[in-house]
Amino acid sequence: MTRVDFYVVADSAKQSRLSVAARLVDKAYPRGHRIYIHCDSEQQARDLDTLLWTYRRDSFLPHATADADRDAPILIDWTGDPGDHNDVMINLQLTAPSCFSRFNRVAEVVTQDPEFLPALRDAWRFYQDRGYPLHKHDL
Numbered sequence: 001m002t003r004v005d006f007y008v009v010a011d012s013a014k015q016s017r018l019s020v021a022a023r024l025v026d027k028a029y030p031r032g033h034r035i036y037i038h039c040d041s042e043q044q045a046r047d048l049d050t051l052l053w054t055y056r057r058d059s060f061l062p063h064a065t066a067d068a069d070r071d072a073p074i075l076i077d078w079t080g081d082p083g084d085h086n087d088v089m090i091n092l093q094l095t096a097p098s099c100f101s102r103f104n105r106v107a108e109v110v111t112q113d114p115e116f117l118p119a120l121r122d123a124w125r126f127y128q129d130r131g132y133p134l135h136k137h138d139l
Contacts, residue, residue: 004106004127005135012112018048020109021090022055028088036085039078040093048076094119096126
């Protein structure tokens, strides 16, 4: 069964969601995980692509956007098509995507942005009502 982790940050800046996503990728990829990042728009995907290229000087995170290389170990997508990815999903949309249950793990990034909080609380209830194991991490 898919494990769902909520990563909660005290910050309310919209950019914080991308920073946390980059941090999660930087931890998961060296451990051998293939990562699918489910963005809410093409612009968000492009912003995350730029961030991953510059995230840390001493690391390389082999990633690509959906329109460049769908087979990349780290796929940044806004279309909702994870291709053959099924290991780790970082969900940056405000709702659970229909394909979430095919993944071993789903990471939801929660900031204190008043625009996002109600939707992310609904996401928690969505997973909880369906019996998925939930884990909360305060960052």
